[in-house]
Amino acid sequence: MAMFAIHFVCLSNSGEGDGFMSSEFQSTLNSKAMEAVPADVEFGSRVSLRHHNTQGGYLHSHAHMYPEGSKQQQITLYPHKDENNVWLLENQTQPIGANNETIPGFLAWDALSPQHIMDGDVLKLYHLITSRRLHSHDQKPPVTEADWQFEVSAYGYEGFEGDANDLFRVEIIKSLSDGVEAKQRLRTIQTKFKLVHIMTGCVLFSHKVKLPDWGFEQQEVTCAKGATLPNSVWYIESNEHPQLGASAEKVTYRNPGFLGKFWELNKVMWTTNAGLTDSHAWDSRPPSWPTLRRGINFWGKDHRQIYLMGNPVIWLSSTVAIAIWVIFKGLAVLRWQRGFRDYANSTFKRFDYDIGMTVLGWAFHYFPFYLMARQLFLHHYFPALYFAIMAFCQIYDFVGYRVSGLGLKQRPAIGQALAVGFIAISIFAFTMYAPLTYGNTWTKGACEKVKLLDTWDWDCNTFFDTVSISLLCCRHHTNKLYSTRSTMPMSPRLLMSLPLLQQMCPLLRLHSHLLSPPPLRLSLLWLTNKATRSCRKRRKWNTGTRMAMFLTTLR
Numbered sequence: 279m280a281m282f283a284i285h286f287v288c289l290s291n292s293g294e295g296d297g298f299m300s301s302e303f304q305s306t307l308n309s310k311a312m313e314a315v316p317a318d319v320e321f322g323s324r325v326s327l328r329h330h331n332t333q334g335g336y337l338h339s340h341a342h343m344y345p346e347g348s349k350q351q352q353i354t355l356y357p358h359k360d361e362n363n364v365w366l367l368e369n370q371t372q373p374i375g376a377n378n379e380t381i382p383g384f385l386a387w388d389a390l391s392p393q394h395i396m397d398g399d400v401l402k403l404y405h406l407i408t409s410r411r412l413h414s415h416d417q418k419p420p421v422t423e424a425d426w427q428f429e430v431s432a433y434g435y436e437g438f439e440g441d442a443n444d445l446f447r448v449e450i451i452k453s454l455s456d457g458v459e460a461k462q463r464l465r466t467i468q469t470k471f472k473l474v475h476i477m478t479g480c481v482l483f484s485h486k487v488k489l490p491d492w493g494f495e496q497q498e499v500t501c502a503k504g505a506t507l508p509n510s511v512w513y514i515e516s517n518e519h520p521q522l523g524a525s526a527e528k529v530t531y532r533n534p535g536f537l538g539k540f541w542e543l544n545k546v547m548w549t550t551n552a553g554l555t556d557s558h559a560w561d562s563r564p565p566s567w568p569t570l571r572r573g574i575n576f577w578g579k580d581h582r583q584i585y586l587m588g589n590p591v592i593w594l595s596s597t598v599a600i601a602i603w604v605i606f607k608g609l610a611v612l613r614w615q616r617g618f619r620d621y622a623n624s625t626f627k628r629f630d631y632d633i634g635m636t637v638l639g640w641a642f643h644y645f646p647f648y649l650m651a652r653q654l655f656l657h658h659y660f661p662a663l664y665f666a667i668m669a670f671c672q673i674y675d676f677v678g679y680r681v682s683g684l685g686l687k688q689r690p691a692i693g694q695a696l697a698v699g700f701i702a703i704s705i706f707a708f709t710m711y712a713p714l715t716y717g718n719t720w721t722k723g724a725c726e727k728v729k730l731l732d733t734w735d736w737d738c739n740t741f742f743d744t745v746s747i748s749l750l751c752c753r754h755h756t757n758k759l760y761s762t763r764s765t766m767p768m769s770p771r772l773l774m775s776l777p778l779l780q781q782m783c784p785l786l787r788l789h790s791h792l793l794s795p796p797p798l799r800l801s802l803l804w805l806t807n808k809a810t811r812s813c814r815k816r817r818k819w820n821t822g823t824r825m826a827m828f829l830t831t832l833r
Contacts, residue, residue: 322387
């Protein structure tokens with residue numbers, strides 16, 4: 279929790295992920311801090327409406343039409359503040375002036391005394407930017423195929439007074455509203471309400487369904503009959519009215535505090551991750567991670583490949599360490615139940631407690647993934663892997679330097695030799711798999727030798743059959759490149775082929791020296807030819823690799 283506290287202090291500005299958080303959370307950010315706004319919502323108020331669920335997007339419209347259905351203007355849910363989120367609330371009938379004449383236009387309420395919008399009032403929502411009103415009818419939604427949902431659009435034009443399909447009734451949800459007044463009339467932020475369409479009886483609704491590219495991947499808004507409560511609840515965030523001056527009662531978001539932000543952030547992270555349910559070609563499940571059953575293929579091109587996997591020596595040793603402590607703990611509990619006093623031994627007790635805390639950290643970072651139905655990958659195990667490696671090191675420390683019965687405590691040189699040997703084996707394993715990890719040149723034979731499990735599904739056929747083929751290709755093209763005299767410009771065709779050749783062979787990553795003096799280029803050419811001849815003669819991959827890496831460092 280201390281790390282989250284530091285996180286909140288350091289990351290106090292807004293960013294692209296703000297839309298996932300609630301309005302209360304966003305109001306604590308520097309550029310999103312909301313000034314107090316008038317509390318009472320009146321006819322004629324310019325407001326922005328937020329969805330109570332699905333990360334609280336704004337009711338939004340823009341000058342783009344649905345490609346099918348009614349082909350009227352789109353209504354969406356948009357996660358960011360924007361001028362296209364502003365709506366003017368009109369009464370279902372135009373107001374009457376002092377001389378009993380009807381005052382026309384959507385600005386008719388600006389010069390009148392404020393009139394509260396009460397529970398059950400019928401109103402129209404006028405979109406100020408495009409001069410159209412929120413509208414619904416018995417057309418199918420643009421994406422959802424359910425029979426109980428209808429399309430919501432923006433309909434009309436400047437000067438048009440609207441029709442019956444523009445009318446919505448306000449139904450305040452008293453159980454979600456804050457304060458006595460907010461349960462009786464619309465209040466900014468405090469009142470949670472539904473908008474019921476008069477003609478069809480459906481409720482303004484939104485859910486986690488994204489529109490295609492023509493809808494800019496914004497969230498779909500529909501009118502649903504029998505809609506679930508969370509997805510049909512709205513509230514007003516911003517509120518302006520010409521008759522509500524500086525003396526009007528103001529409200530703003532409450533500060534959620536550290537615990538509120540901590541809980542919300544974790545809940546949003548869980549919900550967002552749980553929603554990633556699409557399959558992936560390289561996903562894997564948690565049971566396969568401790569035994570390194572499968573990695574992730576990132577890239578493959580020009581007889582090279584990048585495949586994410588761990589060092590098998592370190593990875594599997596850390597898993598064995600976890601298993602050793604689990605077996606130890608099981609035996610310790612059985613012996614404790616039968617009256618043995620093992621915990622009277624301080625070393626025994628420290629082994630249990632110290633390594634147990636590390637294994638507990640491993641478990642907290644590993645087992646929660648079993649509850650997730652989302653796509654998962656090997657890299658999700660990395661935080662748990664760190665704890666497993668620490669457990670392995672702790673077990674080595676106890677065995678080599680604390681437990682007297684094994685004799686290693688009295689002979690520290692043996693323990694040190696074992697540590698050096700393990701590190702050497704780990705380095706050897708690292709070098710064996712480095713071409714796959716870093717996308718270096720490799721051979722089929724070397725690839726197949728280190729492919730210990732059938733589930734390691736990288737493709738050895740990607741690589742060259744032998745080193746000589748790879749280096750012969752390098753030698754041929756290197757000679758061609760460096761035979762060009764410094765005073766003669768390189769041909770466009772040769773220049774175009776240079777990047778591809780550099781990718782195919784590390785020996786060609788010398789292009790920064792093409793403009794260097796001829797003696798240096800001749801020296802590099804001599805080294806390249808010498809490495810090629812040596813590798814072809816001895817058929818030893820490691821020698822060629824070392825030479826290639828040496829030449830690459832000259833870049």
